[in-house]
Amino acid sequence: MANPNCGKLVYCTRTVPEMNSVMEELGVVLGYRSEQLKLDRESNNASVGEGGDDVSSQQGLSGDVNMADAADNNNASSSPKPKKRKRIYGPKKSNNARENMGPCQTDANGSGGNGTLALCLSSRRNMCINERVLRESDRESIDAACRSMTAPWALERAKKKSSGLGGELEEEEEEGQQQQQQQSNAETCTYYDGFKSAGEATSMPSGIYDLEALRKWGKGKNWCPYYLTRQAINHASVLVFNYQYMLDPKVAKMVSKELESESIIVFDEAHNIDSVCIEAFSVTIQSRHLEQATRSLGRLTSEINRVKASDSARLQQEYQNLVNGLVDQGLLDTDPSETGLASNVLSPDVINESVPGNIRRAEHFIAFMKKIVEHLKARLRTVTGPSGGVTSETPLAFLHRMITTTSLEAKPLKFSYSRLSSLLRTLQVPNLDDFNALTDVADFASLVATYSEGLPRFAIIMEPTVGGTPNPGIQLACLDSSLAIAPLFKRFGSVVITSGTLSPIDLYPKLLQFEPCISASFNMSTFRPCIHPLVITRGSDQLPVSTKFQDRGDMGVVRNYGK
Numbered sequence: 001m002a003n004p005n006c007g008k009l010v011y012c013t014r015t016v017p018e019m020n021s022v023m024e025e026l027g028v029v030l031g032y033r034s035e036q037l038k039l040d041r042e043s044n045n046a047s048v049g050e051g052g053d054d055v056s057s058q059q060g061l062s063g064d065v066n067m068a069d070a071a072d073n074n075n076a077s078s079s080p081k082p083k084k085r086k087r088i089y090g091p092k093k094s095n096n097a098r099e100n101m102g103p104c105q106t107d108a109n110g111s112g113g114n115g116t117l118a119l120c121l122s123s124r125r126n127m128c129i130n131e132r133v134l135r136e137s138d139r140e141s142i143d144a145a146c147r148s149m150t151a152p153w154a155l156e157r158a159k160k161k162s163s164g165l166g167g168e169l170e171e172e173e174e175e176g177q178q179q180q181q182q183q184s185n186a187e188t189c190t191y192y193d194g195f196k197s198a199g200e201a202t203s204m205p206s207g208i209y210d211l212e213a214l215r216k217w218g219k220g221k222n223w224c225p226y227y228l229t230r231q232a233i234n235h236a237s238v239l240v241f242n243y244q245y246m247l248d249p250k251v252a253k254m255v256s257k258e259l260e261s262e263s264i265i266v267f268d269e270a271h272n273i274d275s276v277c278i279e280a281f282s283v284t285i286q287s288r289h290l291e292q293a294t295r296s297l298g299r300l301t302s303e304i305n306r307v308k309a310s311d312s313a314r315l316q317q318e319y320q321n322l323v324n325g326l327v328d329q330g331l332l333d334t335d336p337s338e339t340g341l342a343s344n345v346l347s348p349d350v351i352n353e354s355v356p357g358n359i360r361r362a363e364h365f366i367a368f369m370k371k372i373v374e375h376l377k378a379r380l381r382t383v384t385g386p387s388g389g390v391t392s393e394t395p396l397a398f399l400h401r402m403i404t405t406t407s408l409e410a411k412p413l414k415f416s417y418s419r420l421s422s423l424l425r426t427l428q429v430p431n432l433d434d435f436n437a438l439t440d441v442a443d444f445a446s447l448v449a450t451y452s453e454g455l456p457r458f459a460i461i462m463e464p465t466v467g468g469t470p471n472p473g474i475q476l477a478c479l480d481s482s483l484a485i486a487p488l489f490k491r492f493g494s495v496v497i498t499s500g501t502l503s504p505i506d507l508y509p510k511l512l513q514f515e516p517c518i519s520a521s522f523n524m525s526t527f528r529p530c531i532h533p534l535v536i537t538r539g540s541d542q543l544p545v546s547t548k549f550q551d552r553g554d555m556g557v558v559r560n561y562g563k
């Protein structure tokens with residue numbers, strides 16, 4: 001942090017409890033650092049008072065202190081030696097780990113002293129402060145409820161309503177379907193409105209903010225902590241978030257695209273990093289999802305007809321945008337969080353051309369998607385028949401079969417996801433979650449068509465049962481964990497992978513296909529014998545024993561096996 005040439009420190013964790021404990025430790029470490037720098041300033045000031053150079057004026061008052069310069073100045077000075085620096089033997093222990101959280105109280109002291117801004121970012125479920133939205137049951141519903149209040153068209157309609165243009169809307173509501181009524185009745189979020197109306201004035205004082213501190217700060221200001229944090233990322237010196245924000249292209253496009261290449265990326269507890277990379281690129285579609293996708297296509301058809309009757313210029317504008325090219329219409333630049341849509345295809349592999357003519361018209365695209373869905377259904381029927389069973393194919397073989405059976409071309413298939421994304425935005429669909437199955441099918445088609453050439457990095461596995469139930473499914477399984485992490489090695493100068501159980505250590509460079517600059521393992525030293533073989537049975541309620549991190553606080557585990 002003292003080095004101005006160094007970008008941010010980005011610390012990736014796996015779970016929210018891990019994220020919170022990292023923030024707590026960070027608070028202690030940065031508090032200690034500020035204390036040391038303060039002592040340094042005091043000792044330098046004392047030396048000035050005794051006739052030394054004015055070192056403090058070179059350091060600035062609240063900026064980071066350049067320790068090397070300060071040392072040089074001290075050596076060069078012919079003045080009496082500065083006072084001996086007070087030794088501190090370690091960070092002060094505090095019973096209240098949260099006391100370091102939140103905005104820094106003084107200009108240069110405390111854990112956020114010297115202008116350090118440390119933020120963590122998580123999903124809306126962990127950051128939202130809107131009571132009504134928090135009543136939703138799961139993460140997807142919370143995301144959907146938030147989007148329905150923050151999407152550009154939802155804000156536009158709310159604005160029209162409040163400015164007295166409600167009559168126009170009411171007419172539309174009468175014509176529209178139930179779904180459209182829900183959309184027009186949707187309120188906006190006061191915290192999002194507060195954040196947007198503050199505009200440029202939204203800023204965060206330096207400090208260490210964990211999720212709770214962010215929620216508290218947001219509530220105090222009437223600003224949404226989720227959107228505020230995403231905006232403040234560019235000004236932070238330390239960022240703590242989940243692996244997915246760096247590795248999953250869908251989320252990474254939203255969060256980490258503007259990080260400086262000098263940033264230091266740390267993956268903590270990285271012994272499962274290869275599985276996270278593989279999961280980020282795998283797509284599973286079950287037969288019931290294909291039925292849902294068919295229903296979604298039916299809904300989109302009626303929605304297209306409705307928009308054609310009431311606002312055909314909107315569809316015409318979309319067509320024109322598609323003719324002008326994918327980048328021109330802003331599909332790649334659109335903030336995916338506004339639409340909830342972002343493809344898994346990596347940015348360098350996205351075709352930078354206009355969408356092929358045969359899928360530009362909305363109706364043609366719907367017919368195109370129907371063919372894909374029907375083809376997948378037909379393929380799944382073969383695995384459930386008497387001669388069925390688990391089968392595996394390369395993407396090239398799968399694509400070849402799809403093209404010959406359906407007469408579709410490979411190039412439009414690559415555009416399936418971005419074309420669907422454009423259509424959903426044009427139709428201003430209020431609840432995107434209802435279209436998850438369809439977006440999975442489009443993502444599947446885009447990935448198969450994009451990554452079919454060269455060495456197979458994916459396998460297509462079709463099984464008659466998924467998750468132990470007789471529900472056939474088709475999986476696009478990523479086989480190459482380096483696919484997700486390779487862009488990070490290209491983009492950032494320092495990527496650190498660390499874990500207490502990264503073993504065997506030589507395996508990870510092979511799995512993730514990189515050449516380590518430094519690879520080191522350290523012997524563990526303990527002050528007590530910490531390995532004691534233990535034989536245990538199941539508890540009285542037959543609960544199996546688990547050492548999983550998430551289960552450590554589970555009362556059943558604590559009751560049976562202790563803490």
Ligand code: SF4
Pocket residue numbers: 124127128129130133145146147149150189190191192224225226227
């Ligand atoms: S804008 Fe923020 S506070 Fe409002 S619903 Fe969305 S996440 Fe919650």
